[in-house]
Amino acid sequence: MLEKKKEKTFIHNKGVKVKSKEDITTVNALTYGKWPTKISAFISGFGNLVYGQTMKGIIFLASQIFLWYLFFSFGWQYLKDVNTLGTQEMGKVFSEKHQIWVNVPGDNSLKILLFSIFAIAILAVCFVFQMASVKSSYVAEQDMSRGKKPSDFERDVHNIFDKNLHTSMLSLPAAGVIAFTLLPIIFMVLLAFTNFDRSHQPPGNLFTWVGFDNFKEAFNFNGYKGQTFFGILGWTIIWAIFATFGNYLFGMLIALMINKKDIKLKSLWRTCLVIAIAVPGFVTLLFMRQMLSDFGPVNVFLKMIGLPTVRFLKEVGAARVTVIMVNYWIGIPYTMLITSGILMNIPADLYESARIDGAGPVRQFWSITLPYMLAVTTPYLITQFIANINNFNAIYFLTAGEPLSLDYYNAGKTDLLITWLYKLTVRFGDYNLASVIGIVVFVICGSVSLATFNITASAEKEETFK
Numbered sequence: 001m002l003e004k005k006k007e008k009t010f011i012h013n014k015g016v017k018v019k020s021k022e023d024i025t026t027v028n029a030l031t032y033g034k035w036p037t038k039i040s041a042f043i044s045g046f047g048n049l050v051y052g053q054t055m056k057g058i059i060f061l062a063s064q065i066f067l068w069y070l071f072f073s074f075g076w077q078y079l080k081d082v083n084t085l086g087t088q089e090m091g092k093v094f095s096e097k098h099q100i101w102v103n104v105p106g107d108n109s110l111k112i113l114l115f116s117i118f119a120i121a122i123l124a125v126c127f128v129f130q131m132a133s134v135k136s137s138y139v140a141e142q143d144m145s146r147g148k149k150p151s152d153f154e155r156d157v158h159n160i161f162d163k164n165l166h167t168s169m170l171s172l173p174a175a176g177v178i179a180f181t182l183l184p185i186i187f188m189v190l191l192a193f194t195n196f197d198r199s200h201q202p203p204g205n206l207f208t209w210v211g212f213d214n215f216k217e218a219f220n221f222n223g224y225k226g227q228t229f230f231g232i233l234g235w236t237i238i239w240a241i242f243a244t245f246g247n248y249l250f251g252m253l254i255a256l257m258i259n260k261k262d263i264k265l266k267s268l269w270r271t272c273l274v275i276a277i278a279v280p281g282f283v284t285l286l287f288m289r290q291m292l293s294d295f296g297p298v299n300v301f302l303k304m305i306g307l308p309t310v311r312f313l314k315e316v317g318a319a320r321v322t323v324i325m326v327n328y329w330i331g332i333p334y335t336m337l338i339t340s341g342i343l344m345n346i347p348a349d350l351y352e353s354a355r356i357d358g359a360g361p362v363r364q365f366w367s368i369t370l371p372y373m374l375a376v377t378t379p380y381l382i383t384q385f386i387a388n389i390n391n392f393n394a395i396y397f398l399t400a401g402e403p404l405s406l407d408y409y410n411a412g413k414t415d416l417l418i419t420w421l422y423k424l425t426v427r428f429g430d431y432n433l434a435s436v437i438g439i440v441v442f443v444i445c446g447s448v449s450l451a452t453f454n455i456t457a458s459a460e461k462e463e464t465f466k
Contacts, residue, residue, distance in 0.1 A: 026131045029138035037137040044130055047137025051144060055153035060133040067126040075119025082116040085109040085194070086206045110202045113194075117187055121178070192435035198428055210432075218436045225433065228409040228420075233440075235320070236389060236416045242324045243331065243388040248381060250328065251335025252343075252373060256365075258336075259343055270340070273333040281330055285397035288326050289313065314403050316413045323414055327394050338380065339373060346372050382452055386445045390418045417441050 029037055036047040045060030081087075086107025140150035151159075160168050192214055200207035220226035258269050276284075291298055292312035299309040312322045346369065354364045374381075388394075395401060401412035401419050410428050411420045417437050424434040 024135060024138060024142070026135050029134045033134070033138045034141055037134060037141055040133045040137040041130055044133040046133075048133070048140060051137065051140040051150050053136075053140055053150050053153070056136065056156060060129065060136070063129050064126065064133075067122055067129065071119060071122045071126070075115060075122050078112045078115035079119040081107065081112050083209075085112050085208050086202075089204075089206055105203065107206060108203045109194075109196070109200075109207045113190060114187060117183055117190075121183060188435050188438055190435075191431050192439055194432055196431045197433070198430060201429060207432075214432045214436045218433065218440075225409050227407065228411055229437070231408065232411060232415055232417055232420050235414070239320075239324065239391075239416060240385055240388040243327050243391065243394070244381065244385045246324070246328060247331035247335050247384070248377075251332045252339045252369075254332065255336045255339040255343055256369070259340065270336070273336055276329060277333045282393050282397050284330055285326065285393060288329075289398050292322060313399050316403060316405075319399055319403060319414050323395060323398055326398060327391075330394075338377070342373060342376050343369070378453065382449050385452075386449060389416070389441065389445060391416065392418050392422065395419050396422070 030041060033047075036050040040047040040060075043061070044064035045057035048054075048057030048060060086109045088106040143150045193209055193211060194207050195210045195213075196207040199205070217223055217225045218229045221230055254273070257263065258266050263269070290296055293299070294309070294311055294314060298312070302309050311318055313319050350368050351364055354368060359367065395414055395416050396419050399412070399414045401415035401423065403414070404412045408415075410423055410430070415423070418441065421434045421437045421441075424430040424437070
């Protein structure tokens with residue numbers, strides 16, 4: 001029998017063993033490492049320089065110097081004022097030389113908050129480099145304790161594009177996500193705890209921290225903003241339910257009708273429906289807006305035949321029904337195309353067995369078609385529900401949130417949370433309340449996505465239809 005190869009191990013100074021370099025942690029390195037490794041926690045690359053990895057040590061040290069230079073030359077001047085977000089407002093002084101009043105710049109609360117986040121990010125990156133330096137130094141220390149020469153710079157570079165290629169390839173996208181997604185989200189969340197509104201617009205005015213005051217206003221059902229928030233939230237949920245499940249159900253029924261064996265010209269019917277989505281959605285919405293306006297072609301025709309005109313976009317009930325129906329016009333063809341392919345893959349013997357057992361078309365739909373479709377398309381339904389909660393175009397291009405109401409704070413009766421958020425930021429400058437709404441939308445979307453997916457067949461019975 002062939003002897004099993006002995007597993008290579010790294011032995012800590014106190015006899016604790018680990019299987020590979022990957023199992024070495026920073027805590028182990030700081031606990032069991034020698035003094036050069038411990039000093040690397042404060043001076044990056046020190047241990048590498050001591051153990052002969054000159055180039056790696058220089059890179060670690062240069063990175064530390066550069067990051068600390070960025071922090072103290074740029075980040076600290078903002079981070080030191082983050083607790084107050086500035087104290088000196090912009091003012092005016094009279095210039096004796098020019099005989100005019102000139103502006104004297106003051107603190108900018110927005111820049112202080114934004115660049116403070118970047119300063120903290122710089123500290124986080126510096127910490128990561130410090131810990132990487134400690135671990136690298138400890139690996140070199142362990143190699144030397146085993147009588148092995150630490151890896152040189154050329155080998156490390158080779159490993160970056162070979163053994164550690166996956167890490168190298170993911171590093172840049174991960175950095176991009178952190179810089180352009182995570183940090184802006186943190187900035188937006190922090191704005192919800194300030195009074196950054198139309199009365200506190202930098203650089204002319206300062207804003208400051210107010211704690212949970214914005215949340216209290218938004219969730220106060222008896223308050224003006226609270227009534228608006230809960231009213232729009234309720235309509236947003238109703239809209240998302242009708243827009244998602246209505247499109248899904250009607251699209252599936254149309255696909256079933258087209259797929260029936262005795263239906264001729266199937267390609268023609270599909271083409272007619274696809275034409276409805278060939279036109280960009282915002283063009284269709286703007287066209288419908290003109291068609292259904294108070295003096296549009298539809299109302300002109302109703303007046304010609306002696307029927308009363310309908311204020312499709314100006315009355316609350318009519319406007320809400322109108323946006324749902326127009327959304328059906330745009331969304332049903334999408335669902336029809338998606339479900340058509342899935343319906344064709346349902347085993348025909350399931351329907352044959354159901355017919356033999358006496359099941360009619362309705363029973364077959366509820367017992368075979370719908371369960372199969374839900375098992376396959378649940379992720380699609382979840383994404384569509386979330387998309388409809390944030391369906392800015394369908395509302396803004398068709399009704400612009402109208403009809404307006406004095407009962408609502410800077411919003412209309414067909415506004416969704418996303419369109420209200422847009423108005424609060426772009427039109428009125430109430431960024432603090434808009435941030436609260438953004439957080440609520442995120443919580444709703446995340447909770448619905450996780451909860452719905454985990455209780456459906458897509459997660460619990462993945463093998464059902466395989």
